[in-house]
Amino acid sequence: MPVLTKEQQDYKKFSKSKRPKPPLLKNMTMAFVVGGTICVIGQVFLSFFIAKGLTPSQAAGPTSIIMIFFGAFLTGTGVYDKLGKYAGAGSIVPITGFANSIVSPAMEFKREGYVFGVAAKMFVVAGPVLVYGITSATIIGLIYYLLHML
Amino acid sequence: MKKLGRQTVQFEKAPSIIGTATIVGPKEGQGRFKDYYDLILKDSIYQERSWEKAETKILKESVEMAIKNSKVPTAKIDYFIAGDLLNQIISAGFAARELGLPFLGIYGACSTIAQGAIIGAMIIDGDFGENVVAAVSSHFCTAERQFRFPLELGNQRKPTSQWTVTGAGAMVLSAKAHNPRITRATVGKVIDMGEADPNDMGTAMAPAAVDTIVRHFEDTGKTPDDYDLILTGDLGSIGKDIAEELLRQKGYDISNKYTDCGVLIFYPEQDVHAGASGCACAAVVTCGYVYKEMIRGKYNRVLLVATGALLSTTSSQQGETIPCIAHAIALENL
Numbered sequence: 001m002p003v004l005t006k007e008q009q010d011y012k013k014f015s016k017s018k019r020p021k022p023p024l025l026k027n028m029t030m031a032f033v034v035g036g037t038i039c040v041i042g043q044v045f046l047s048f049f050i051a052k053g054l055t056p057s058q059a060a061g062p063t064s065i066i067m068i069f070f071g072a073f074l075t076g077t078g079v080y081d082k083l084g085k086y087a088g089a090g091s092i093v094p095i096t097g098f099a100n101s102i103v104s105p106a107m108e109f110k111r112e113g114y115v116f117g118v119a120a121k122m123f124v125v126a127g128p129v130l131v132y133g134i135t136s137a138t139i140i141g142l143i144y145y146l147l148h149m150l
Numbered sequence: 151m152k153k154l155g156r157q158t159v160q161f162e163k164a165p166s167i168i169g170t171a172t173i174v175g176p177k178e179g180q181g182r183f184k185d186y187y188d189l190i191l192k193d194s195i196y197q198e199r200s201w202e203k204a205e206t207k208i209l210k211e212s213v214e215m216a217i218k219n220s221k222v223p224t225a226k227i228d229y230f231i232a233g234d235l236l237n238q239i240i241s242a243g244f245a246a247r248e249l250g251l252p253f254l255g256i257y258g259a260c261s262t263i264a265q266g267a268i269i270g271a272m273i274i275d276g277d278f279g280e281n282v283v284a285a286v287s288s289h290f291c292t293a294e295r296q297f298r299f300p301l302e303l304g305n306q307r308k309p310t311s312q313w314t315v316t317g318a319g320a321m322v323l324s325a326k327a328h329n330p331r332i333t334r335a336t337v338g339k340v341i342d343m344g345e346a347d348p349n350d351m352g353t354a355m356a357p358a359a360v361d362t363i364v365r366h367f368e369d370t371g372k373t374p375d376d377y378d379l380i381l382t383g384d385l386g387s388i389g390k391d392i393a394e395e396l397l398r399q400k401g402y403d404i405s406n407k408y409t410d411c412g413v414l415i416f417y418p419e420q421d422v423h424a425g426a427s428g429c430a431c432a433a434v435v436t437c438g439y440v441y442k443e444m445i446r447g448k449y450n451r452v453l454l455v456a457t458g459a460l461l462s463t464t465s466s467q468q469g470e471t472i473p474c475i476a477h478a479i480a481l482e483n484l
Contacts, residue, residue, distance in 0.1 A: 002471055008344030015353045018392050020309045075302050084304020091304050100304050108300035111200045
C-alpha cells in the first residue's frame with residue numbers, strides 16, 4: 001500500500017465523515033429472510049429425498065443439484081441479480097449464489113467466444129472460492145487424518 | 151500570449167459551439183433531462199451483437215447528428231477528437247473508423263469531454279482548423295464488465311457507488327461567430343488525496359475539481375459571481391458535498407449556483423446510489439441541457455468542470471490510490 005502524506009490522511013478522515021453508512025439493519029434483515037427462505041427450500045428437498053429412502057448423506061447430492069439448477073435458472077432469466085440487490089449475502093452465501101457466480105460471467109463473456117469467453121471467464125468470480133475452499137479442505141483433511149493416526 | 155496564470159488559457163477567437171447531439175439509454179431517458187436529449191434508445195443493446203458495438207454505434211451516430219445539427223458539411227470537419235472509458239478507447243477508435251474524419255483519440259476518463267473541447271478550441275484558436283468535433287461515450291454494460299462484475303451477478307452495490315451513464319454527447323466547435331462560445335479553459339493537474347476505493351469515485355475526485363476551480367478563479371481573476379452556473383462532471387452527491395465544503399474552506403462560496411451533472415441526470419428514486427458517472431455524464435448534460443438552455447438565454451455564463459478518475463482495475467487490485475483530474479471550460483454567450 002502507498003504511504004499517505006499528512007494531507008492525504010487528513011482528507012481521509014474528513015471524507016469518512018461524509019460517507020453514508022450502509023443500512024446495516026435492513027441489509028441483515030433482508031439477508032436473514034432471503035437466505036433463510038433459500039435454506040428452507042433446500043430442506044424441503046432434502047427431507048423429500050430422505051422420505052423416499054435415501055440416507056441424509058446420499059440425499060445431500062440431489063438436493064445440491066436441484067438448488068444449483070434453481071440458482072443457474074434464475075440467473076439466466078435475469079431474476080437472481082435483482083434478488084441479490086436486496087438480499088446481499090442472503091443470496092450470495094447459499095449454493096444458489098455459487099451457481100450465480102459461475103453462470104453470470106459465462107453469460108457475460110459469451111460474445112468473446114466459447115473458449116476465451118465462456119470457458120476462460122466462467123470462474124472469474126468463483127475461482128478464488130474454489131482455490132481456497134479446496135486448499136483449506138485438503139489441509140483440514142490432512143490434519144484430521146494425522147490426528148486419527150495418533 | 152493567450153495564457154493566463156499557471157494553468158488557464160484565454161481564447162482570442164472564442165470558438166463557438168454550433169451544434170451538439172446527445173443519445174442516451176432508456177434509464178437516462180426517464181431521468182431529469184429527458185426533454186433535452188436528441189435520441190433516447192428503447193434498449194441499451196441498440197440492435198447490435200455486443201454492448202461494445204452498441205456504444206460505438208451511439209458515439210458514431212451522435213457525431214453524425216451533431217454535424218447535421220451544426221449544418222457544417224462533413225467534408226469541412228477538420229478534426230474528430232473523441233474518447234471513452236474502454237481499454238484502448240475502442241469506442242472512439244471504432245467510431246472513427248466509420249466516420250472517416252482526421253482523428254485524435256484522447257483519454258481523460260469521465261473528464262474527456264472537457265479535454266476534447268479544450269483541444270478543439272485550441273486548434274481553432276490556433277488557426278489549425280475551422281471546425282472540430284469533440285465527442286465521448288460511455289455505456290453502463292461495457293463499463294460494468296470492464297471495471298466491475300458481470301451484469302447478472304447478484305451482488306449489492308455500495309451506497310457510495312455511482313451509475314455509469316449509457317450515452318454519447320458530441321459538439322461541433324467552429325471558428326464562426328455564434329453563441330455559446332468557449333472563452334477560457336483551465337487544464338487540471340492530477341490530484342491524488344489517497345482515496346483507493348473504486349466504488350467511491352466522488353470522494354476521490356472532489357479535491358481535483360476543487361483544485362481546478364480555485365486555479366481557474368486565481369488565474370483569471372474571476373469570481374463565482376462571474377458565472378450563472380458552475381457545474382462539475384460526476385462527483386455525485388457525496389463528492390458534491392465535499393467539493394462545496396472544501397471550496398468554502400478556501401473562501402469560495404458557490405453553493406447558490408453550483409451543481410453536479412452526476413447528481414442531476416437521474417431522479418433519486420431511480421436508485422443509482424450516489425449518482426451518475428461516466429464520460430457521457432458531463433457530456434450529455436453539457437451538449438443537451440446546458441447548450442440548449444444557453445441558446446434560450448436561461449444561462450449566459452457557465453463554468454463546466456468535468457472530472458475524471460484515472461484508475462484501472464489493475465491499479466486498484468495492486469492497491470494504488472486513485473489519481474484524479476478535472477478540466478474547466480467557460481461557456482459564454484457574448
